[in-house]
Amino acid sequence: MRISKAGLLVALAFLAPILVELRTVLAWADIHLSVLETVFVGAIIAAGLLLWAFLPEDGDETTSDRDVSNSEL
Amino acid sequence: MSNAYIDQFPAEAKVVKALFYSSFVALALGGVFGIIQTLHRTDIYRFIDSANYYSVLTAHGVFMVITFTIFFLVGVFTWAVTTSLDREVEDIRFTWAWVALMSIGTVMAAVPILAGLTDSIDMSAAVLFTFYAPLQGHPLFYLGLVLFVVGTWVAGADWFRSWWAWKKENPDARIPLPTFMVLTTMIMWYIATMGVATSILVFLLPWSLGWIETVNPLLTRTLFWFFGHPVVYFWLMPAYMMWYVMLPKFSGGKLFSDPLARVGFVLFLLLSTPVGIHHQYLDPGISEGFKFIAMTNTMFLLLPSLLTAFTVVASMEHGARQRGGTGYFGWLKALPWRDPVFAGMALAGLLFAAAGFSGMVNAGMNINYLVHNSLWVVGHFHLTVGTAVALTFMAVSYWFIPQVTGKELWNRSVALVQVVLWFIGMTFMTNSMHRAGLIGMPRRTAEPQYEGFEFETAVGSVGELDAQIALGGVLLTLSLVLFFANIIGTAFGSRSDTLPDNGYAEALSGSDDAPRVLDNLKLWTAIAIVLVIFAYSLPLLSIVDRGGLFGPDIPPLPVSLESVTFLAFAVEHVATVALESAGNFAQTALSGVIN
Known part of the structure; x- marks a missing residue:
């Protein structure tokens, strides 16, 4: 994986504000998306993110999974 | 043996734990009233009378932004002072005294707010969190607030006392x-x-x-x-x-x-x-x-x-x-990112950036006119106090609760999902509140619809905005359920000896x-x-010069020159009528005598 599972979860969550704001921004360019169309666009972006995240990468490191607040620095 | 806060300061840990639990009770109550008003206002599910909406709104506001936040922060401040000065409080009885003052004040303020929801008790304080006139609450509400605030003052005195004692021992530090x-x-x-x-x-x-x-x-x-x-x-x-x-x-x-x-x-x-x-x-x-x-x-x-x-x-x-x-x-x-304490605080900071931008709009005198008293403002403060503060407090609880109870956190994965869910819920809710505010939707009303008038949205429809607010509210409620599951699970857990040491970050500079x-x-x-x-x-x-210290005077009649003129006219009229009558009477009498 190119990113930790927790990092992926947060990245997927970050899609929420991107998508709801994207709908407004596109309206300025006279592109009006319905709710279903927005969900569809979101699903495509999420699928792309998942695809990227699960592609193997040389030298995968897992430091980002280390839980600092529950361990000694 | 761990070196957690409870091991270093066992007496203070009890105080901080009591403060945190008090704040969580307020958070639970505030959350319940939050989802009730969200579903009511968006007309998705209604089971309260709209006349009670302001009692619900007051309860949500006061429990969330007065009780939850302030009980939690005085707990954090007690931890901060004792940990960073590396000394116990000067007198633990004094510390418990201000905890008691704040607690009694909270109960006194809560009773009239909650009593407002029932007709069987003749008491109400549906004055909202912004409790200024002309709205008037029951005296118990104001007395409770006074005790609560005095409690925070005494708490401050406690921390100053610690610092002055420390300063005597460390004059140049x-x-x-x-x-x-x-x-x-x-x-x-x-x-x-x-x-x-x-x-x-x-x-x-x-x-x-x-x-x-x-x-x-x-x-x-x-x-x-x-x-x-x-x-x-x-x-x-x-x-x-x-x-x-x-x-x-x-x-x-x-x-x-x-x-x-x-x-x-x-x-x-x-x-x-x-x-x-x-x-x-x-x-x-x-x-x-x-x-x-x-x-x-x-x-x-x-x-x-x-x-x-x-x-x-x-x-x-x-x-x-x-x-x-x-x-x-x-x-x-x-x-x-796997650490819910870090992830929650980082996500809270991220949404706080958005709150800063909407806050600049509120602060600008001319552009404020566009959004004043609209749902925009509600969206703004759900990003500031509702996310930057509340999400940070919930996230850091996952570190503090083990520190003050000596118990391992019940489930760190549930904690991570909880903070992420809060972030997503708040994103949906505040985005739609800001957009609704821009089209002039008012805040503080159970019935934001008007007959013969429809709000014109830039994107989507009013129904979609309402649905988005309700979706956000439901996600936030789910997030709260997960938070309390974790806190209760931790509270009933067993003592651990492998907790991280108490402490805070050193500085590069x-x-x-x-x-x-x-x-x-x-x-x-x-x-x-x-x-x-x-x-x-x-x-x-x-303001005092124009409106008077206690409002405009209402003196007895006569109150102005116009009244005097009116009185003069009335006297003149009565006199004229009397003279006319007298004249007529005299004329009749004279006619009788002559004839």
Whole structure:
């Protein structure tokens, strides 16, 4: 994986504000998306993110999974 | 044997635990009332009478932004002072005394609010969190608030007492950063609460008891906002403290700059209070010039907020690079996203950036007219207190609760899902609130629909905006359920000996790099008071001069020259009629005699 599972979860969550704001921004360019169309666009972006995240990468490191607040620095 | 807070300060750990649990009870109650009003207002599910909406709204506001936040932050401050000075409180009975004062005050204020939901008790305080006139609550509500605020004052005295005792033993040492942050925040709080104390003790409480007949509504509004804006910083500054002294530690690094943190807190002390009039841009009776001064002061507040953003992000980047992160943005991947404490605080900070932008719109005098008293404002403060503060407090609870109970957190994966769910829920809810505000949808109403009128949305429809608000509310409620599952699971867990040590982040640039003048609290207090006098003395005098200290006089008749003229006319008319009658009578009598 190119990113930790927790990092992926947060990245997927970050899609929420991107998508709801994207709908407004596109309206300025006279592109009006319905709710279903927005969900569809979101699903495509999420699928792309998942695809990227699960592609193997040389030298995968897992430091980002280390839980600092529950361990000694 | 661990070296957690409970091991270092067992007596204080009990106090902090009691404060945290009190705050969580308020959070639970506030959350229940939050989802009730969300579903009611959006017309998705209604089971309360719309007439009770304001009691529900008051309960949501008071429990969330007064009780939850302040109980939690006084717990954090007690931890901060004892940990950073490395000394117990001077007298634990004194500490429990202010906890008791705050608790009694909370119960007294809560009783009339909740009683307002039933007709069987003749008591109500549906005055909303902004409890100024003309809305009038039961006297018990005001008395409760007084006790609660006095409790916080005594708490501040407790922390100052610790610092003075420590200073005697360490005359040349710099004030440790967490204690410095507590002391500056409390000085700001002492100044700010003068407004609300005056408003309640001199006007609202005597008025609710029937001792005085009238009040000057604009005066009580202005005194409320004298306190009403800095109270936002009373919530935010502990969250900032967590971002400064804990987030770098959880990121795996050190605080970027202790001096910058001190400068930020000094600026918050100076600038938090002389800005309250920016909540009253549409109030008639306050001159535009005074409003302009408040706007200028408010814009200056952006400086410490931007300093905070820079320092916190720099500290996180330092931590990420210590953990092997590289590249311009690649270091973000090296941050400990698996850790709910870190992830929650980082996501709270992210949404706080959005809150800063919407706050600038609120603060600008002319553009404020567009969104004043609309749902935009509700969206804004759900990003500030509802996310930056509440999410930070919930996230850091996952570190604090094990520290004060000595028990392992029940489930860290559930905790991570909880903070992420709060972030998503708040995103949906506040985005739609801001957009609804832009089309003029009012806040504080159970029925935002009007006959023969439809709001025109820029994107989507009003129904979609309502659905988005309700979706956000449901996700937030689910998030709260997960939070309480974790807290209750932890509370009933068994004692652990493998907890992390109590402590906070060291600084890359430490207190020795900060000018000593930054620790001169008397100087900053004096300047803060002078700024408040500049910003408030003339507006307050002008309000009292125009409207009277206790409202406009209602003297007995006659009240004006017009009345005198009317009376003169009436007397003249009566006299004329009498003379005419007398003349007629005389004429009739004379005719009778002659004939």
